[in-house]
Each structure stands twice: as C-alpha cells, then as structure tokens.
Amino acid sequence: MRDVASRSAPTDGSRELTPSEHLPALLRVEDVSISFGGIKAVDQVSFTLDRGCCGIIGPNGAGKTTLLDALAGVLVPRAGRILLDGQDLTRRSSAWRAQHGIRRTFQRHQAFGWLTVEENLLVACEWRGRGWRILADLLAARSSRRRREAHLERIEHVLELCGLLSVRDQRAATLPIGQVRLMEFARAIVDEPRLLLLDEPTSGLGPADTERLGSVVSELTSKGECAAILVEHDLDFVVGLCDRLMVLTSGQVLTSGDPAEVCRDPRVVSAYIGKA
C-alpha cells in the first residue's frame, strides 16, 4: 500500500509532490513494515513529508507509536526504507538521527528528574554541541563559555515560549506532570530540530497548556523551521494544528490528506471517529 502525506499532496495519495521534483523530500518513508512475532504493527506504510505538520490518528493498537519508533531509530523495520534528505537512515542509530536533527517526545515522560528544568534543556544543547555541528558551534562561539551563553540564550527563549520560565530552577522530579511534558517538548525543540516527532504531547496538559503547545508547534512548522509528525488522540487539536492527516488502522494507512476532508471520509468515521 502506498500513501502520501506531503503538504501539497492530493487526498487520494496517488502522487507525491515535493517543492522541487529534483530535491529529495525531507522525510521519505517507503513501504515500512514492523512486526512483533505474528503481529504486523506497521504494514507497508509509505509517505513523504517536506514541511508543515502531519497528524497521525488511529484506534489503539493501530501502529502509531511503532511507526514513530521506527522514524526515531528505536525500532528497525523488518522491511522498507526511511530516508532523510534522500539519505537512507533505516539502520542508523537514534543518536545519529538526533545529530541530524530528528527529535522525539515519548508517551511516557523521560525527564532527568534530578536536574532542573533549565539543566534538562542544557543537556540537549550541549550534547548536540559535541556532535556534527561542533565546527559551526566553534565558529559561532570561540570559547566554551561563549557557547554556553549562546545555549542559555536559546534556552531562555524556549522556556518563555513554553511558559516554563517561572520553574526554570526547579528539579524536574518536583513538577506536576503537565509541566514535565511541556519541559520535554521544550527539550525537543531547544536545539532547533528539522523533524519533530511528537507522541501524544497533549496527554496530561490542561486546555491552556495544550493551546500553548499547539501555537509553538504551529509557529515552528509554519515558518518552515522544522516539520512535525504528531500522533494524538485529541482530534480537535490535530485538525486545528495539522495541514496533513494520516489515518492508520491495523498498521496500514487507511487514508491521508487534508484534515477536514479526511475526517469526513466515511471509512474514517466508522473506523476511528465511530459516529457513522
């Protein structure tokens, strides 16, 4: 089965359109399959993403998290390929992918509880600083002190965006779950990712924080600073935020395209929304 989720692709998934027919897509997923024993968790899924935000919805067990795991390098597909800028990363590690601008948040939070909020973000910046961008970092800031200052400036900006300035010096373990999740989101965006993979980021957030998170994702993706894939059960949030929507059922792409149109698709209504 082939499906397409690029910003300007048609809803029937019949043809891939990228900004330039000559440039490779930011992300290309080709016939990816992942099994756990006899369970086909992801079954020949294909799509491309160049920019914007692509939402993935589907019933429990549809394969959404497994697909994100494959994109993040947590799982290796049994078949198929994943390409970033045309480069095959199917068998690359999570660390390699992170160094190349892929960031992931998890359904279950993975904070460094003993570090402060600011330190959690600093870890993300400093780690990347020792990676492939070290030369750029060295040119931008000739001493580690100056590099640290640049990171702190960026962190300050991201903490403000995410409404976390007032808790910057608090240990992550002492925060309520909503703020921990916001901090993890902040940590994922602090180092200016190219591809953001968000797994149920609104889980545990109140309405105000959900709105804040949505507006930050929208700002990042609409400016073209990064593209995002959003797995989410909150359909209103997904439809409001995403410019593409892909529906997974039993590991396969049921349909993809414009979110409002996809939600009107009778197959989606009966398989997912349940109001046929």
Ligand SMILES: Nc1ncnc2c1ncn2[C@@H]1O[C@H](COP(=O)(O)OP(=O)(O)OP(=O)(O)O)[C@@H](O)[C@H]1O
């Ligand atoms: N580590 C694992 N071992 C065995 N089976 C697994 C494993 N992870 C996922 N599965 C199975 O793979 C299928 C897809 O699971 P996955 O978690 O990707 O679905 P999902 O769409 O993210 O569901 P949810 O919305 O509940 O998070 C399910 O049948 C699940 O039970």
